[in-house]
Amino acid sequence: MPCTTILIGKKATYDGSTIVARNEDSPSGEFCAKRLEVMKPEDQPRLYKSVLSHVEIPLPEDPMQYTYLPNSDTVEGIWGAYGVNEKNVSMTATETLTTNARVAGADPLVVYKKAQDDQPEVKGGIGEEDLVTLVLPYITSAREGVRRLGSLLETYGTYEMNGIAFQDEQEIWWLETIGGHNWIAKRVPDNEYVVMPNQLGIDCFDLEDAYGEEKNHMCSRTLRTLIEEYHLDLRMDPEEEFNPRDAFGSHDDSDHVYNTPRAWAMLRYFNPRTFSWDGPDAEYRPEDDDLPWSLVPEKKITVEEVKWVLSNHYQGTPYDVYGKRNKEAGMYRAIGVNRNNALGLVQIRPYMPESLKAIQWLAVGSNVFNAMIPVYPHVDKMPEYLSKAYVKPTTESFYWANRIIGALADAHYHENQSNIERYQAAVDRKVYALVNKFDREFLDKKPEDEKAFFEAANQEISDFTEEKTTEVLDKVLFTSSSLMKNGFSRSDS
Numbered sequence: 089m090p091c092t093t094i095l096i097g098k099k100a101t102y103d104g105s106t107i108v109a110r111n112e113d114s115p116s117g118e119f120c121a122k123r124l125e126v127m128k129p130e131d132q133p134r135l136y137k138s139v140l141s142h143v144e145i146p147l148p149e150d151p152m153q154y155t156y157l158p159n160s161d162t163v164e165g166i167w168g169a170y171g172v173n174e175k176n177v178s179m180t181a182t183e184t185l186t187t188n189a190r191v192a193g194a195d196p197l198v199v200y201k202k203a204q205d206d207q208p209e210v211k212g213g214i215g216e217e218d219l220v221t222l223v224l225p226y227i228t229s230a231r232e233g234v235r236r237l238g239s240l241l242e243t244y245g246t247y248e249m250n251g252i253a254f255q256d257e258q259e260i261w262w263l264e265t266i267g268g269h270n271w272i273a274k275r276v277p278d279n280e281y282v283v284m285p286n287q288l289g290i291d292c293f294d295l296e297d298a299y300g301e302e303k304n305h306m307c308s309r310t311l312r313t314l315i316e317e318y319h320l321d322l323r324m325d326p327e328e329e330f331n332p333r334d335a336f337g338s339h340d341d342s343d344h345v346y347n348t349p350r351a352w353a354m355l356r357y358f359n360p361r362t363f364s365w366d367g368p369d370a371e372y373r374p375e376d377d378d379l380p381w382s383l384v385p386e387k388k389i390t391v392e393e394v395k396w397v398l399s400n401h402y403q404g405t406p407y408d409v410y411g412k413r414n415k416e417a418g419m420y421r422a423i424g425v426n427r428n429n430a431l432g433l434v435q436i437r438p439y440m441p442e443s444l445k446a447i448q449w450l451a452v453g454s455n456v457f458n459a460m461i462p463v464y465p466h467v468d469k470m471p472e473y474l475s476k477a478y479v480k481p482t483t484e485s486f487y488w489a490n491r492i493i494g495a496l497a498d499a500h501y502h503e504n505q506s507n508i509e510r511y512q513a514a515v516d517r518k519v520y521a522l523v524n525k526f527d528r529e530f531l532d533k534k535p536e537d538e539k540a541f542f543e544a545a546n547q548e549i550s551d552f553t554e555e556k557t558t559e560v561l562d563k564v565l566f567t568s569s570s571l572m573k574n575g576f577s578r579s580d581s
Contacts, residue, residue: 097280
């Protein structure tokens with residue numbers, strides 16, 4: 089999937105939480121309806137078969153319950169996207185990454201081939217369709233997530249290059265696949281944040297740690313052999329830090345239009361004074377190949393800032409896609425695009441009891457025009473407005489209502505801007521107040537039935553969101569209808 093990810097260590101967030109957030113975007117020319125669901129242990133498959141690659145994988149008999157964000161139409165599989173399990177461990181899977189021909193030739197992807205003529209079917213490896221289902225129900229820490237997925241990759245291979253984040257209350261790990269069977273993973277520094285825009289991103293890696301203590305680095309056991317045998321190490325000086333981005337990544341012309349500008353926009357927002365970002369003397373430009381993978385932010389990062397940056401359309405720069413007179417407007421692929429399926433953010437709060445640690449935030453449709461809301465994940469069901477599998481447009485679905493709002497508002501962006509801003513501000517204020525209320529109620533008097541308590545809380549959040557979303561749809565529809573090209577000022581009255 090063409091996606092954008094941000095990972096924020098616990099010392100870089102406003103409240104000491106770990107935060108992982110990702111936009112799941114559809115490929116060009118496609119739109120994919122999403123829904124937020126709960127997978128119960130009895131419904132988790134014991135023998136998993138991939139729809140796309142036909143690979144079959146036996147699964148353990150003791151899965152945990154977990155949330156996930158599947159496609160409403162499962163004709164191409166589940167595509168669980170992101171979720172949280174019973175142990176307050178999350179994963180987001182996945183962000184499609186780029187690579188180079190040397191890596192692709194050294195460790196080819198494991199691609200499905202149909203049976204034809206006298207040749208039998210060749211099953212493919214695992215991919216984005218499969219990963220949440222295969223990993224999240226069986227891990228009790230972020231490190232365990234890396235190890236389980238790494239083992240699956242080494243055993244079954246993959247048919248695509250992907251980046252996957254694992255998160256618990258203490259750590260965040262980022263895993264990048266290297267060719268068909270190899271992988272690297274790096275722990276996000278506690279006081280830093282990471283930006284990932286569809287490119288293989290890790291820019292320094294300690295192979296000695298990965299083959300030793302695994303304190304901050306892990307990798308496949310065959311990676312070092314792969315590097316040496318196929319001459320993938322591009323360092324002039326072997327004493328320098330190993331740079332996976334140079335060895336395994338890509339630096340194509342298309343990267344400079346589609347990928348690196350998104351990283352530049354995020355880094356520029358969180359570190360506006362650390363470097364010079366603009367003008368002919370800028371230290372970093374939108375098309376630079378050496379943008380930092382991680383930085384210490386200039387101030388601690390909030391949830392609403394993550395939503396803003398994952399909605400970014402280069403506002404405040406000459407590249408703003410809604411710029412009225414800028415000749416550079418629209419020259420780079422924005423983060424907030426029409427093809428945003430969903431924004432999934434998980435906040436794990438170390439200062440709360442186990443049942444309250446995880447908050448799962450969700451926005452659907454184009455992020456420029458939507459609002460992000462929280463839910464408590466430790467429930468047996470989600471509100472129907474968020475979870476029902478509607479594959480056709482309807483205002484009874486959070487996803488579809490936001491898709492309609494975005495399509496209507498985009499055509500008359502500046503006239504609808506105040507409608508959207510007021511909607512987003514109203515939802516932001518209210519959902520924070522609701523989370524504070526429900527947290528206090530739980531802490532003041534622990535409910536006998538925790539799941540019933542959280543389900544009622546989620547329903548109240550959903551009901552408010554539906555009311556406000558319907559209101560803004562009405563306003564945007566009126567504004568855009570009034571500006572239709574076939575409008576005429578004279579009426580019959």
